[in-house]
Amino acid sequence: MRRSLRILHLYPELMNLYGDRGNVLALRARCRWHGIDPRVETASLGARIDYGAYDVIVIGGGQDREQRLVSRDLAGDRGHALAAAVEDGVCLLAVCGAYQLLGKYYVTAGGETFPGVGVFDLVTEGGDGRLVGHIAVAAEGGTLAGFENHGGRTTLGPVARPLGKVLWGYGNNGRDGTEGAFYRNAFGTYLHGPLLPGNPWFADRLIALALERRYGEAELEVLDDQMDLMAHREVIRQSRLDARRGSVRQPGKETGASPR
Numbered sequence: 001m002r003r004s005l006r007i008l009h010l011y012p013e014l015m016n017l018y019g020d021r022g023n024v025l026a027l028r029a030r031c032r033w034h035g036i037d038p039r040v041e042t043a044s045l046g047a048r049i050d051y052g053a054y055d056v057i058v059i060g061g062g063q064d065r066e067q068r069l070v071s072r073d074l075a076g077d078r079g080h081a082l083a084a085a086v087e088d089g090v091c092l093l094a095v096c097g098a099y100q101l102l103g104k105y106y107v108t109a110g111g112e113t114f115p116g117v118g119v120f121d122l123v124t125e126g127g128d129g130r131l132v133g134h135i136a137v138a139a140e141g142g143t144l145a146g147f148e149n150h151g152g153r154t155t156l157g158p159v160a161r162p163l164g165k166v167l168w169g170y171g172n173n174g175r176d177g178t179e180g181a182f183y184r185n186a187f188g189t190y191l192h193g194p195l196l197p198g199n200p201w202f203a204d205r206l207i208a209l210a211l212e213r214r215y216g217e218a219e220l221e222v223l224d225d226q227m228d229l230m231a232h233r234e235v236i237r238q239s240r241l242d243a244r245r246g247s248v249r250q251p252g253k254e255t256g257a258s259p260r
């Protein structure tokens with residue numbers, strides 16, 4: 001029997017900084033290479049969604065103004081349904097702005113509060129200057145490499161488990177050395193890049209978790225990831241260089257590429 005996985009890309013037109021859509025493309029490509037049929041669907045504001053019917057849900061990062069819309073959309077029933085699907089073991093990847101909204105709340109640097117879904121026991125508050133640069137993280141199962149650009153500083157609550165430990169970069173807040181969070185099969189991270197093409201082991205981990213939930217087994221092919229791993233190593237090298245340069249970027253010094 002040919003296995004298939006249903007992948008839901010949520011808010012694709014709103015939450016898609018630094019090519020975060022590449023995470024969905026990477027999942028689709030790797031599924032095919034593993035002989036799995038990927039069925040990708042998209043949904044956005046106002047959609048009625050049976051989240052639990054999907055195998056993997058992906059949400060990218062976004063600027064404050066898009067986060068405001070998404071926070072409102074997830075308030076109430078939709079947010080409860082998404083949280084229930086996570087309880088049911090659905091695999092979820094949330095990057096940066098989406099990661100913040102899966103916590104309890106995000107207070108912007110301007111003092112506006114966006115309520116979150118509460119999947120992760122964490123809160124985020126805007127701070128002075130943006131945390132920008134390449135980042136490398138030691139996670140359970142391997143190293144994650146990516147790029148971060150956020151004004152929000154995330155503090156994990158007692159129940160939250162970090163996705164990994166920052167090797168070079170800022171991560172959750174630039175203070176406590178933690179990066180991201182996970183709960184059941186839901187993963188939140190500040191890593192753009194996009195994340196999955198440059199960290200093929202992590203893409204396969206998400207696919208394996210999804211297969212396990214749907215089919216009760218998760219055997220995968222061994223793929224040739226040489227090109228992906230070259231990119232992975234290069235980002236780690238850049239993260240070391242960025243860390244050496246140091247310094248949080250101050251507001252106003254960024255160009256149009258700076259999301260808020």
Ligand code: GLN
Binds near residue numbers: 067095149153
């Ligand atoms: N607007 C949020 C912040 O600045 C998230 C940005 C992002 O997703 N890169 O912290």
